[in-house]
Amino acid sequence: MAMRMSSLFLRTLRENPADAEVPSHQLLVRAGYIRRVSPGIYTWLPLGLKVLRKVETIVREEMDAIGAQELLFPALLPREPYEATGRWTEYGDNVFRLKDRKDGDYLLGPTHEEMFTLAVKDMFTSYKDLPLSLYQIQTKYRDEARPRAGILRGREFVMKDSYSFDLDEPGLEKSYLLHREAYVRIFDRLGFHYVIVQAMAGAMGGSMSEEFLATAANGEDTYVHCRSCGYAANVEAVAVPVPGPIPYADAPPAHDEETPESPTIAALVERLNELYPGASPHGGSWVATDTLKTYIVMLVHPDGRREPLAMGIPGDREVDEKRLAAQVEPAQVEAFEEKDFAAYPALVKGYMGPTVLGTESVTGIRFLVDPRVVEGSRWVAGGNAPGIHAVDLVAGRDFTPDGTIEAAEVRPGDPCPSCGQPLEAARGIEMGHIFQLGRKYAEALDLRVLDENGKLRTVLMGSYGVGISRAVACVAEGNHDDVGLIWPRALAPADVHIVATGKDDAVFVAGETLTRDLEASGVTVLFDDRVGVSPGVKFTDSELIGIPTIVVIGRGLAGGTIEIKDRRSGERREVPIADAVAQIRAEVGIEL
Numbered sequence: 001m002a003m004r005m006s007s008l009f010l011r012t013l014r015e016n017p018a019d020a021e022v023p024s025h026q027l028l029v030r031a032g033y034i035r036r037v038s039p040g041i042y043t044w045l046p047l048g049l050k051v052l053r054k055v056e057t058i059v060r061e062e063m064d065a066i067g068a069q070e071l072l073f074p075a076l077l078p079r080e081p082y083e084a085t086g087r088w089t090e091y092g093d094n095v096f097r098l099k100d101r102k103d104g105d106y107l108l109g110p111t112h113e114e115m116f117t118l119a120v121k122d123m124f125t126s127y128k129d130l131p132l133s134l135y136q137i138q139t140k141y142r143d144e145a146r147p148r149a150g151i152l153r154g155r156e157f158v159m160k161d162s163y164s165f166d167l168d169e170p171g172l173e174k175s176y177l178l179h180r181e182a183y184v185r186i187f188d189r190l191g192f193h194y195v196i197v198q199a200m201a202g203a204m205g206g207s208m209s210e211e212f213l214a215t216a217a218n219g220e221d222t223y224v225h226c227r228s229c230g231y232a233a234n235v236e237a238v239a240v241p242v243p244g245p246i247p248y249a250d251a252p253p254a255h256d257e258e259t260p261e262s263p264t265i266a267a268l269v270e271r272l273n274e275l276y277p278g279a280s281p282h283g284g285s286w287v288a289t290d291t292l293k294t295y296i297v298m299l300v301h302p303d304g305r306r307e308p309l310a311m312g313i314p315g316d317r318e319v320d321e322k323r324l325a326a327q328v329e330p331a332q333v334e335a336f337e338e339k340d341f342a343a344y345p346a347l348v349k350g351y352m353g354p355t356v357l358g359t360e361s362v363t364g365i366r367f368l369v370d371p372r373v374v375e376g377s378r379w380v381a382g383g384n385a386p387g388i389h390a391v392d393l394v395a396g397r398d399f400t401p402d403g404t405i406e407a408a409e410v411r412p413g414d415p416c417p418s419c420g421q422p423l424e425a426a427r428g429i430e431m432g433h434i435f436q437l438g439r440k441y442a443e444a445l446d447l448r449v450l451d452e453n454g455k456l457r458t459v460l461m462g463s464y465g466v467g468i469s470r471a472v473a474c475v476a477e478g479n480h481d482d483v484g485l486i487w488p489r490a491l492a493p494a495d496v497h498i499v500a501t502g503k504d505d506a507v508f509v510a511g512e513t514l515t516r517d518l519e520a521s522g523v524t525v526l527f528d529d530r531v532g533v534s535p536g537v538k539f540t541d542s543e544l545i546g547i548p549t550i551v552v553i554g555r556g557l558a559g560g561t562i563e564i565k566d567r568r569s570g571e572r573r574e575v576p577i578a579d580a581v582a583q584i585r586a587e588v589g590i591e592l
């Protein structure tokens with residue numbers, strides 16, 4: 001059935017909504033695709049729902065093509081399975097929890113590893129049942145700290161999640177590759193510019209994990225890539241190349257120096273160059289990379305336990321909050337406050353240094369260092385007294401870290417972890433995530449099957465997600481101009497937008513006929529059949545709505561012609577009305 005503007009449930013807006021900052025959000029609201037109910041919670045209006053369903057269809061076709069089977073779990077889930085895997089607590093404030101009338105605990109599913117694992121455990125028992133891939137397209141709930149950009153980061157959103165089940169590693173790798181290939185086809189069909197980058201395997205204990213990032217200057221994810229070898233990774237997942245240990249038998253002993261008025265690294269470096277010109281560990285002038293900054297934060301673990309964590313970071317770098325967050329997950333990072341300092345008198349604010357840090361030290365505070373702080377490396381760091389810095393502190397001799405942490409910022413120009421050439425940085429939006437989970441969930445929920453020899457074996461799992469509703473925002477973000485959206489054909493809410501202009505009855509009659517003929521030949525139509533609405537308003541709406549082909553029936557009709565306009569290029573051409581169906585079909589890519 002064609003959609004008609006005279007009756008369509010739609011009101012376009014001329015002004016941007018006050019809360020909308022990015023173009024996709026502004027335009028999707030203004031053009032009547034979505035409407036806000038509450039922060040991060042949106043209604044899909046008829047036009048928007050059509051686009052959403054088209055994304056779903058593409059994803060569904062490609063999942064079916066790799067033999068994955070669709071099912072649908074509830075969104076309202078009991079606590080117990082999530083308790084068994086620890087995620088009831090690990091999710092912290094990000095999950096919506098609720099109670100039923102009997103005071104039982106429930107949650108609204110943020111992701112469904114537990115449910116899939118239990119379903120397979122419930123029904124399958126043998127290696128003969130594997131491999132198996134299951135998926136659903138379902139509404140997820142996450143109480144995001146910062147819902148953003150409309151449906152881009154919602155608190156209710158639609159995700160395709162699939163899970164693979166295999167008996168052994170080669171099986172898991174194969175399932176992973178099948179999904180990877182399906183994702184390439186999905187994102188190609190959606191018309192994204194995207195990159196595939198290495199992602200954090202993190203606390204989930206998986207071995208291999210990649211993200212599909214739509215390239216976007218205002219994306220929330222930063223990734224680095226290397227032109228020379230093709231390495232690409234989310235900055236969260238970058239492992240800094242570790243230099244070898246440095247012999248330190250001849251290193252001078254550590255000594256404390258007065259460094260008054262050296263609150264910044266730059267001032268400290270200047271002071272060192274006055275005090276010891278040319279005596280840096282590398283024999284030249286002192287530079288920021290000779291200094292070690294001490295950062296301290298408070299970790300809040302899912303069970304509420306608070307643990308200070310200190311870090312030693314080369315002085316020329318800042319801590320990257322997202323890298324740090326990814327490293328300490330599921331713990332949350334909070335600031336180390338005055339009252340926390342008060343509890344540790346050995347910590348001198350502004351002059352903290354490694355010698356009072358570490359689980360074996362006076363404070364007992366866990367101390368992790370940047371991987372560049374290798375054994376034998378020599379540093380200038382806080383001297384744990386006001387105005388004092390310790391010089392020639394040697395790692396492994398004068399202080400003993402508890403381990404390393406990848407928390408320092410990654411910068412363009414840093415050496416590629418794979419080939420050493422300089423890295424470049426760019427931003428993107430995470431559209432999909434594929435992940436070799438391994439045995440984590442199968443172990444926690446005891447999913448085992450009998451192998452060929454009748455022995456029980458824990459199943460290996462993969463998990464794979466696509467942000468379906470996010471994809472709508474992301475495509476809109478990449479396909480618009482100043483006046484409106486410009487949908488790629490595959491996702492447009494209709495193939496053509498017919499605009500009848502003028503007062504003459506004949507244009508409306510011709511519009512009706514053309515609409516009917518096109519629909520009958522497989523072309524979907526949005527027909528602007530509004531009477532008494534000015535051509536200017538109609539054109540403005542058609543550009544805002546963004547259907548890629550616009551057909552104008554107006555003044556030319558008297559001479560037997562209509563106009564076909566390309567929304568993207570603005571090109572227009574006159575066509576005889578008799579040829580209209582054939583020409584429009586060719587235009588939208590439906591062959592006769």
Ligand code: ATP
Pocket residue numbers: 111142144151152153154155156157158159430431432433465466467468469470
């Ligand atoms: P992000 O890092 O953006 O928060 P995530 O790593 O938590 O995402 P996953 O758990 O991997 O996300 O979910 C799979 C996919 O679901 C993501 O790749 C993304 O496309 C989509 N997605 C995740 N969170 C949201 C959200 N709040 N709104 C819309 N889509 C989302």
Ligand code: MG
Pocket residue numbers: 430433
């Ligand atoms: Mg992810």
